[in-house]
Amino acid sequence: MSEPTFRVALRGDGILNNPRWNKGTAFSAIERGAFGLTGRLPFRVNSLDEQCERAYNQLLMRETPLRKNTFLQSMKEQNWVLYYSLIGRHLKELIPIIYTPTEAEAISKYSHLFRRSEGLYLNFSNQNSMEQDLLEQSGGREIDLVVVSDAEAILGIGDQGVGISVAKAVIYTLLAGMDPSKTLCVTLDVGTDNENLLNDRLYVGWPHRRVRGADYDQFVDNFVQLVRKHHPHSLLHFEDFGVSNAKRLLDLYHDQHAVFNDDVQGTGAVTLACIMSAIGVTKSRLADQRIVIYGAGSAGLGIARQLRDGMVTIDKVSPKDANRHFWLLDRYGLIKESLGPDKIRPDLREFVRPDSEWADVRANESGEVGLLEVVKKVRPTILIGCSTQAGAFTEEIVREMAKGTERPIILPLSNPSSLHEVKPQDANDWTDGKALLATGSPFPPCKQPNGKEYKVAECNNALIYPGLGFGAMVAKSRCLTDTMIIAGTRRLASLAPALKDPDDALLPDFGDAPAVSFEVAVAVAEQAVEEGSADVDWKKEEIRDRLRVKQWKAVYGKYIYDPNGER
Ligand SMILES: NC(=O)c1ccc[n+]([C@@H]2O[C@H](COP(=O)([O-])OP(=O)(O)OC[C@H]3O[C@@H](n4cnc5c(N)ncnc54)[C@H](O)[C@@H]3O)[C@@H](O)[C@H]2O)c1
Numbered sequence: 001m002s003e004p005t006f007r008v009a010l011r012g013d014g015i016l017n018n019p020r021w022n023k024g025t026a027f028s029a030i031e032r033g034a035f036g037l038t039g040r041l042p043f044r045v046n047s048l049d050e051q052c053e054r055a056y057n058q059l060l061m062r063e064t065p066l067r068k069n070t071f072l073q074s075m076k077e078q079n080w081v082l083y084y085s086l087i088g089r090h091l092k093e094l095i096p097i098i099y100t101p102t103e104a105e106a107i108s109k110y111s112h113l114f115r116r117s118e119g120l121y122l123n124f125s126n127q128n129s130m131e132q133d134l135l136e137q138s139g140g141r142e143i144d145l146v147v148v149s150d151a152e153a154i155l156g157i158g159d160q161g162v163g164i165s166v167a168k169a170v171i172y173t174l175l176a177g178m179d180p181s182k183t184l185c186v187t188l189d190v191g192t193d194n195e196n197l198l199n200d201r202l203y204v205g206w207p208h209r210r211v212r213g214a215d216y217d218q219f220v221d222n223f224v225q226l227v228r229k230h231h232p233h234s235l236l237h238f239e240d241f242g243v244s245n246a247k248r249l250l251d252l253y254h255d256q257h258a259v260f261n262d263d264v265q266g267t268g269a270v271t272l273a274c275i276m277s278a279i280g281v282t283k284s285r286l287a288d289q290r291i292v293i294y295g296a297g298s299a300g301l302g303i304a305r306q307l308r309d310g311m312v313t314i315d316k317v318s319p320k321d322a323n324r325h326f327w328l329l330d331r332y333g334l335i336k337e338s339l340g341p342d343k344i345r346p347d348l349r350e351f352v353r354p355d356s357e358w359a360d361v362r363a364n365e366s367g368e369v370g371l372l373e374v375v376k377k378v379r380p381t382i383l384i385g386c387s388t389q390a391g392a393f394t395e396e397i398v399r400e401m402a403k404g405t406e407r408p409i410i411l412p413l414s415n416p417s418s419l420h421e422v423k424p425q426d427a428n429d430w431t432d433g434k435a436l437l438a439t440g441s442p443f444p445p446c447k448q449p450n451g452k453e454y455k456v457a458e459c460n461n462a463l464i465y466p467g468l469g470f471g472a473m474v475a476k477s478r479c480l481t482d483t484m485i486i487a488g489t490r491r492l493a494s495l496a497p498a499l500k501d502p503d504d505a506l507l508p509d510f511g512d513a514p515a516v517s518f519e520v521a522v523a524v525a526e527q528a529v530e531e532g533s534a535d536v537d538w539k540k541e542e543i544r545d546r547l548r549v550k551q552w553k554a555v556y557g558k559y560i561y562d563p564n565g566e567r
């Protein structure tokens with residue numbers, strides 16, 4: 001492949017301080033002359049390989065994951081090509097540094113680690129200038145992807161006021177090839193109810209209680225309408241909104257714009273792919289499963305709906321019958337009729353169990369039925385955790401589950417690692433190595449009783465959302481439909497290592513995530529073209545190449561100085 005050529009309008013410090021264009025010591029002698037850099041750089045011209053080697057050695061000198069995270073953050077502010085190229089070369093090692101789990105620690109310390117702003121901060125108290133603020137930031141750039149968060153439910157660590165959209169956007173570039181200059185990361189700062197932040201003098205967000213109700217809705221609506229007006233073809237990705245808003249906002253806007261809620265849809269999709277892989281190992285159908293989901297928030301509901309829809313599509317079960325395969329629990333125990341509307345969100349209605357089924361079961365004094373009782377009675381084949389409650393899958397519960405099924409499928413999905421409902425090694429030990437496991441954050445392999453190692457798949461939405469978004473974006477899809485998501489999910493499931501070897505991991509390794517994301521993107525774009533959601537007129541055979549061409553690559557290319565060029 002020949003080196004791409006770019007015409008760039010920046011010179012001197014202007015280009016050195018611009019992370020999109022800066023090459024540091026990799027500027028050639030000719031470029032140094034043309035861009036006014038000869039005296040601004042030391043003599044030696046380095047290749048990108050040499051720069052990566054030096055940067056990696058510097059990274060290794062940082063001893064903790066958080067220090068590595070801040071080092072890489074600085075590098076991103078200096079030089080995008082070097083940043084993405086370095087991480088791309090050490091993907092498995094560095095994704096956990098820039099994303100889950102280390103990102104949780106970085107966000108919880110955001111105000112104290114803060115050095116330089118990134119993305120767009122839209123503040124409730126400045127809402128009158130929202131349009132101007134957006135235009136100042138996007139500066140007439142073409143935007144393909146908008147990632148937005150109001151930071152109310154960051155991973156499992158709750159209300160953090162600001163943070164997350166940048167880390168999610170980086171994964172789009174790293175794994176799917178989304179052009180970082182065409183993404184916009186937005187923080188909707190509507191305050192925080194986190195007392196520690198409100199009492200912290202160094203807190204950089206708006207020190208005010210969270211705005212809720214009609215004012216909040218209006219603020220979000222103003223933002224969404226601006227995205228529609230200025231970036232009508234962008235994909236709008238919602239991340240880590242609170243449970244009372246996540247699904248509601250998705251439903252509100254899905255007819256207006258290509259919107260995607262990662263915690264609901266991305267998590268549902270990756271979990272369905274993981275379960276399809278697991279039932280390939282147990283040689284059963286989705287419709288044979290009894291599924292207990294612990295934590296009925298955005299992720300829990302998204303998973304239940306996606307698995308249910310999978311059962312309907314794949315096994316041709318009616319939606320009503322499919323709903324009966326699910327038992328959801330939240331902080332009031334099993335979601336059953338007598339909990340009443342105060343304790344059951346309207347969007348959980350279809351999964352509410354009748355009380356009559358539970359008359360013979362021991363409840364607490366408030367009439368709530370806990371996880372152990374549910375496991376004893378239901379004898380689940382699948383147990384999924386997205387409750388943020390570390391250790392909720394106790395030894396007693398896991399052993400009880402293993403009595404009722406040959407190969408218990410257990411997915412503790414809460415992030416970061418410290419919040420997992422069960423440690424994979426414990427689940428493995430308590431089931432004599434029979435459990436089929438996947439976790440939300442990366443974990444080392446389990447030691448089996450027979451001395452072999454069992455690779456624990458990472459069931460994190462990052463394995464699917466970059467491909468879903470990239471496929472939809474390149475196909476200029478007006479929406480991201482359920483059928484497009486199912487197409488991506490099936491493609492991901494078809495790449496599961498356990499399909500070839502039942503003792504292998506349930507999902508592809510994150511080291512293979514770029515190739516996997518590309519396949520997901522192809523499947524999504526093919527589906528969009530086939531069903532008419534796409535705004536392109538492509539034949540199926542050309543989709544792969546179209547996507548390939550659109551991928552941003554972490555290479556420098558050759559620069560020509562041109563006062564009318566890009567900046
Ligand atoms: N692996 C992944 O890809 C992935 C994706 C999304 C979310 N998650 C993780 O799942 C967890 C939940 O995320 P979310 O977005 O759904 O958050 P959320 O706030 O929407 O949902 C959490 C739910 O857990 C419930 N809960 C709290 N305490 C409980 C208890 N003691 N027993 C039962 N339920 C309880 C809450 O009431 C709430 O409904 C987080 O840790 C998050 O990191 C993982």
Ligand SMILES: O=C(O)C[C@H](O)C(=O)O
Pocket residue numbers: 100154155156240262263414415440460461462
């Ligand atoms: O961010 C992640 O690692 C996955 C997920 O979106 C989460 O909220 O936990």
Ligand SMILES: [Mn+2]
Pocket residue numbers: 155239240262263
């Ligand atoms: Mn999330």
